[in-house]
Amino acid sequence: MTETPTRKKWKQDPEAVQANILAAAAEEFAEHGLTGARVDEIAARTRTSKRMIYYYFGDKESLYRQVLEEAYRKVRSEEAALDLTSLPPLDALRKLVEFTFDHHRANENFIRLVMIENVHKGKHLAESPLIARVNPSAIERIEDICARGQKDGSIRSDVSPHELHWLISAASFFNVSNRFSFGISFNKTLFTHDGQQKLRELTCKAVIEAARKP
Amino acid sequence: MTETPTRKKWKQDPEAVQANILAAAAEEFAEHGLTGARVDEIAARTRTSKRMIYYYFGDKESLYRQVLEEAYRKVRSEEAALDLTSLPPLDALRKLVEFTFDHHRANENFIRLVMIENVHKGKHLAESPLIARVNPSAIERIEDICARGQKDGSIRSDVSPHELHWLISAASFFNVSNRFSFGISFNKTLFTHDGQQKLRELTCKAVIEAARKP
DNA sequence: CCATTAATGTACCATTCAGTTAAAATCAAT
DNA sequence: ATTGATTTTAACTGAATGGTACATTAATGG
Incomplete structure (x- = not known):
């Protein structure tokens, strides 16, 4: 058994990822406010990861602004x-x-x-x-x-x-x-x-x- | 030099302390919301300490309710x-x-x-x-x-x-x-x-x- | 097919923050 | 004097949380 640390396969689709993040963030921010919203929770609502939120949006506040x-x-x-x-x-x-x-x-x-x-x-x-x-x-x-x-x-x-x-x-x-x-x-x-x-x-x-x- | 760790003198005045905390908390909550408010910041706005907030109000949410x-x-x-x-x-x-x-x-x-x-x-x-x-x-x-x-x-x-x-x-x-x-x-x-x-x-x-x- | 860049996944770090602990000092009432 | 309630001080904890480091995969151009 070669232990290939299983890693997901994926397509590149920046626009869909960003739209998906925005939609998830909109729900979380609307529900809990800027300070009450949790980035991890936003990530959990997406099909992608927290990493991508920061990759595309920089930080929590920029995401909120968008x-x-x-x-x-x-x-x-x-x-x-x-x-x-x-x-x-x-x-x-x-x-x-x-x-x-x-x-x-x-x-x-x-x-x-x-x-x-x-x-x-x-x-x-x-x-x-x-x-x-x-x-x-x-x-x-x-x-x-x-x-x-x-x-x-x-x-x-x-x-x-x-x-x-x-x-x-x-x-x-x-x-x-x-x-x-x-x-x-x-x-x-x-x-x-x-x-x-x-x-x-x-x-x-x-x-x-x-x-x-x- | 006897090192007396200087400690404040004080009157017992539970009602004034509570009123002072409530006023400070009202400002902090109004300014930043429930989640945005910081208990340490509320304490800083009072004439007393964070300890007393918990002594009289139990927790942040109870304080907010009051x-x-x-x-x-x-x-x-x-x-x-x-x-x-x-x-x-x-x-x-x-x-x-x-x-x-x-x-x-x-x-x-x-x-x-x-x-x-x-x-x-x-x-x-x-x-x-x-x-x-x-x-x-x-x-x-x-x-x-x-x-x-x-x-x-x-x-x-x-x-x-x-x-x-x-x-x-x-x-x-x-x-x-x-x-x-x-x-x-x-x-x-x-x-x-x-x-x-x-x-x-x-x-x-x-x-x-x-x-x-x- | 190779090099390079963009995009993604995983694991982790550093900090902030609500709430606690502990001990002592002081007050007020009896 | 005793006692219980109040206040001070100050350090501490443990979990939550914003943000990163680093490795890996996909696409692209030559």
């Missing part, structure tokens, strides 16, 4: 699929709110990553040049709605697109991010199916009334 | 000072929104602790029997407003106190919790003094319009 970037990129590109240009302004606004509300609920891990990044005071986002490029698209849609609404007189001019986006985001984000503390402190019925339908409609109405010209 | 409880207790008691019963319902509602918006801004560490606890999915809040007792008071005020408003016909009956509280909280909380990511992604002008005044007014209007009977 996970963040990837998450933003993915979410913004999904949002881009929404076409609102064919609807009257206030209808478009309602559709945007509904979409955002639903989309946030469906992307809890993205919400969690953003929460975590805010606990870190946005330090890593600030270091990422990509973010500044990818995010404005979220504003542009609402700017278009406001511009059309002011032209046809349906939307008031003393409320800015940024403010409307802030209000939509606040409700949609908080609904996911704080449902644990809110549910424990108050009423879990808000987070049942019916409760969520009501909050969704409440958010729509609140945003539309804030935008509508009287 | 920090959370203390933070909720403090915030709710500050809120309790607000008296709205003498105002007409919609005026009371406006005052409540303004107060909440301002209060959240003024208590960033509380916001941070709640964010952190939500990253942990509310696990520690759920274990704390105190929370269930201290929080309903926040709802009662708004229930009173709604009851009076339905009696005098100023507030609609198809929107619940919980929903209104959710909307007020969402805007006020998000405004503090997400200002880093939001500011980086979009526009920092929302977080200047003028910007905050506008968001505060936007929130008031949105909530009041959501509540007002047409």
Whole structure:
């Protein structure tokens, strides 16, 4: 018996390995935060090894930064699929709110990553040049709605697109991010199916009334 | 020279020591989160030693739980000072929104602790029997407003106190919790003094319009 | 087919950190 | 005075964890 220390055979596939690591890291970071995440645990979630994490990503913090970037990129590109240009302004606004509300609920891990990044005071986002490029698209849609609404007189001019986006985001984000503390402190019925339908409609109405010209 | 290993004189004051530890821990946990916080660093922030932390609080997680409880207790008691019963319902509602918006801004560490606890999915809040007792008071005020408003016909009956509280909280909380990511992604002008005044007014209007009977 | 570089596997190291131990000193109450 | 609770000091432990060293295999170009 020649003792060949059995070593796995493998194909070279850098992109797949990196994508696999990013996906595993995204889950681990979303679950436990930057400091709570364990590199060994990320490695265990991959088809490869810890060695490769450091080979491709340098260190834990760089990996985290790239996970963040990837998450933003993915979410913004999904949002881009929404076409609102064919609807009257206030209808478009309602559709945007509904979409955002639903989309946030469906992307809890993205919400969690953003929460975590805010606990870190946005330090890593600030270091990422990509973010500044990818995010404005979220504003542009609402700017278009406001511009059309002011032209046809349906939307008031003393409320800015940024403010409307802030209000939509606040409700949609908080609904996911704080449902644990809110549910424990108050009423879990808000987070049942019916409760969520009501909050969704409440958010729509609140945003539309804030935008509508009287 | 007799070498007396100099040792501090001290008063026995268990409560002060515990309060000092809790305050130090609150800062460290708010700054770095549960996993990011360092017990040695908490000790360094106190007038006493790491030994005493374990003497009184057992372990890091128990300390964290008590920090959370203390933070909720403090915030709710500050809120309790607000008296709205003498105002007409919609005026009371406006005052409540303004107060909440301002209060959240003024208590960033509380916001941070709640964010952190939500990253942990509310696990520690759920274990704390105190929370269930201290929080309903926040709802009662708004229930009173709604009851009076339905009696005098100023507030609609198809929107619940919980929903209104959710909307007020969402805007006020998000405004503090997400200002880093939001500011980086979009526009920092929302977080200047003028910007905050506008968001505060936007929130008031949105909530009041959501509540007002047409 | 050989040399070289990129990619991967395995084992290990160094440090950090929550929690402990031990002993003594001091306080407060009886 | 005795006693138990509180506080100080300071070193220590053991596990967890971020990061590396070094060997090995795959692909590539000549």
